[in-house]
Amino acid sequence: MEYTTPMRWTLKPKPNTALVNDLAKALNVDTIIASLLIQRGIETYDQAKKFFRPELEDLHDPFLMKDMDLAVQRIEKAITNGENIMVYGDYDVDGTTSVALMSSYLKTQSPQIATYIPDRYAEGYGVSYKGIDYAHDNDISLIIALDCGIKAIEKVAYAKSKDIDFIICDHHRPGDEIPKAVAVLDPKRDDCEYPYKELCGCGVGFKLIQALASNQGQKTDDLLPYLDLVATAIGADIVPITGENRILAYYGLLVINENPRIGFKAMLSQVKKETLTITDVVFIIAPRINAAGRMKHGLHAVTLLTEENFESALQYASEIELYNSDRKEADKSITEEALSQILQNKEEDRYTTVVYKENWHKGVIGIVASRLTETYYRPTLVFTKSGEKLAASARSVKGFDVYNALNACADHIEQFGGHKYAAGLTLMEEQYVSFKQKFEEVVAATIDTTLLTPEISIDIPIELDQITPKFYRILKQFAPHGPGNMSPVFMTEGLLDTGYGKCVGADDKHLKCKVEKGKVAIGAIGFGLGDKHDLICDKQHFKAAYTIDENEWNGKVSLQLKLKDIN
Numbered sequence: 001m002e003y004t005t006p007m008r009w010t011l012k013p014k015p016n017t018a019l020v021n022d023l024a025k026a027l028n029v030d031t032i033i034a035s036l037l038i039q040r041g042i043e044t045y046d047q048a049k050k051f052f053r054p055e056l057e058d059l060h061d062p063f064l065m066k067d068m069d070l071a072v073q074r075i076e077k078a079i080t081n082g083e084n085i086m087v088y089g090d091y092d093v094d095g096t097t098s099v100a101l102m103s104s105y106l107k108t109q110s111p112q113i114a115t116y117i118p119d120r121y122a123e124g125y126g127v128s129y130k131g132i133d134y135a136h137d138n139d140i141s142l143i144i145a146l147d148c149g150i151k152a153i154e155k156v157a158y159a160k161s162k163d164i165d166f167i168i169c170d171h172h173r174p175g176d177e178i179p180k181a182v183a184v185l186d187p188k189r190d191d192c193e194y195p196y197k198e199l200c201g202c203g204v205g206f207k208l209i210q211a212l213a214s215n216q217g218q219k220t221d222d223l224l225p226y227l228d229l230v231a232t233a234i235g236a237d238i239v240p241i242t243g244e245n246r247i248l249a250y251y252g253l254l255v256i257n258e259n260p261r262i263g264f265k266a267m268l269s270q271v272k273k274e275t276l277t278i279t280d281v282v283f284i285i286a287p288r289i290n291a292a293g294r295m296k297h298g299l300h301a302v303t304l305l306t307e308e309n310f311e312s313a314l315q316y317a318s319e320i321e322l323y324n325s326d327r328k329e330a331d332k333s334i335t336e337e338a339l340s341q342i343l344q345n346k347e348e349d350r351y352t353t354v355v356y357k358e359n360w361h362k363g364v365i366g367i368v369a370s371r372l373t374e375t376y377y378r379p380t381l382v383f384t385k386s387g388e389k390l391a392a393s394a395r396s397v398k399g400f401d402v403y404n405a406l407n408a409c410a411d412h413i414e415q416f417g418g419h420k421y422a423a424g425l426t427l428m429e430e431q432y433v434s435f436k437q438k439f440e441e442v443v444a445a446t447i448d449t450t451l452l453t454p455e456i457s458i459d460i461p462i463e464l465d466q467i468t469p470k471f472y473r474i475l476k477q478f479a480p481h482g483p484g485n486m487s488p489v490f491m492t493e494g495l496l497d498t499g500y501g502k503c504v505g506a507d508d509k510h511l512k513c514k515v516e517k518g519k520v521a522i523g524a525i526g527f528g529l530g531d532k533h534d535l536i537c538d539k540q541h542f543k544a545a546y547t548i549d550e551n552e553w554n555g556k557v558s559l560q561l562k563l564k565d566i567n
Contacts, residue, residue, distance in 0.1 A: 091293030098146035117298035147201025202233030241482030294363030526563030
């Protein structure tokens with residue numbers, strides 16, 4: 001059932017030569033490094049210094065965010081008056097790290113802090129009536145909602161009728177109306193002039209504790225221990241790693257690697273990994289945190305992330321490890337069922353993928369949607385039954401706004417929310433067929449068809465003799481990588497295999513070879529490129545698109561090419 005999507009290679013525009021030469025000279029680096037920096041919007045010595053040496057003092061003043069002063073006043077009043085405060089957040093990584101961050105900070109100021117994560121199955125996404133009722137029953141007069149709430153207009157009004165105030169910290173796009181909360185912190189508000197718009201939910205939460213701390217005379221440095229949570233949320237929520245996010249991710253990774261919280265230590269004790277990159281955080285830590293909310297309840301993740309006793313944390317971590325292996329099994333079997341449904345219905349040639357089965361596990365449909373997008377590369381929705389309604393996770397392809405496409409289908413939808421590339425929605429079962437048809441029509445009419453072929457965006461062509469240890473040392477300092485600052489992709493033409501190229505791994509899925517050009521040879525690995533072995537046989541010339549990393553073998557470290565594609 002393998003289906004290999006072809007790739008289109010695009011070369012980024014060549015930066016202005018005079019600009020490249022000036023920057024190379026100012027920084028004493030070669031023109032390739034200077035070109036890579038200019039492509040990332042870094043054109044001066046000072047900008048390069050901030051890029052390579054991020055500083056916490058370069059973070060923006062949190063009070064530049066609309067309503068920040070109101071949020072701080074209300075929380076300070078609640079603490080002074082001994083009010084009960086509830087920290088409420090979504091059940092994914094961004095939500096649970098936000099709740100762990102906010103609740104652990106507030107507990108240094110007041111003992112009267114409760115945490116609440118909605119049940120993915122009983123309550124669904126966002127602020128729930130059940131959560132507000134729980135607050136009312138427990139004499140809670142202030143709810144701080146994180147990573148959700150920007151569309152909770154009726155819920156905030158309902159809370160108000162029960163004398164409960166709301167502070168919302170969100171980063172999702174607002175609707176036409178803003179909830180009537182005490183404060184609504186969201187850099188994506190039209191009337192918010194905060195200079196950086198791409199924070200994740202946990203990032204907005206961090207700005208709030210930064211504001212609270214500054215009023216207490218604390219410095220941002222004092223908040224360093226919280227940045228492991230923020231870096232994890234930045235990686236997991238796939239927000240751009242530019243500007244403020246880059247500073248937060250950079251320092252958060254330092255904390256994860258040098259002095260992580262007890263819960264991270266417990267999770268990482270089961271993983272043999274020396275130094276974690278942001279990619280490791282996304283593939284090792286994030287799925288484990290997520291697994292709690294997917295398979296059981298998000299509060300398990302918050303408990304682990306705020307635990308201060310290592311033995312207890314180890315126990316929680318091993319439970320979460322079990323949830324994660326259950327999640328993997330569910331994800332694998334549902335993906336297989338979904339792929340066979342597409343083939344059965346002969347839907348391989350549509351502009352969209354929309355699949356549904358009532359007993360699919362609601363906790364993993366988002367992962368399955370991502371897997372299907374990898375296979376067929378088109379806007380994808382995976383539906384399951386959720387109570388009386390159907391719930392879906394949506395994923396998109398690079399360059400296509402699935403949120404806008406769903407908005408165009410609003411007549412068939414009960415509610416939806418999310419981002420350009422990932423969203424969630426619910427609808428009535430009787431609307432499913434007409435929605436599926438409408439979604440296909442909308443995408444077919446609005447998508448640029450070139451977007452349906454995955455793109456490899458190449459930064460710059462180089463020659464093998466330019467890949468030196470010094471070049472790689474500087475390249476390493478471009479990390480942490482993510483949207484807006486992806487790992488640089490290079491291209492070299494006229495390569496030959498030295499004759500030892502072979503397929504490796506289960507089902508010969510991967511390609512291992514050594515490429516040469518001129519008098520230079522370098523090892524290369526291409527994951528998932530086993531079917532391209534024929535292109536390198538018999539001394540054929542080929543071109544490769546690749547990133548550069550290190551390979552450790554028998555205690556020896558050497559540079560290698562990580563192939564993305566060959567032609």
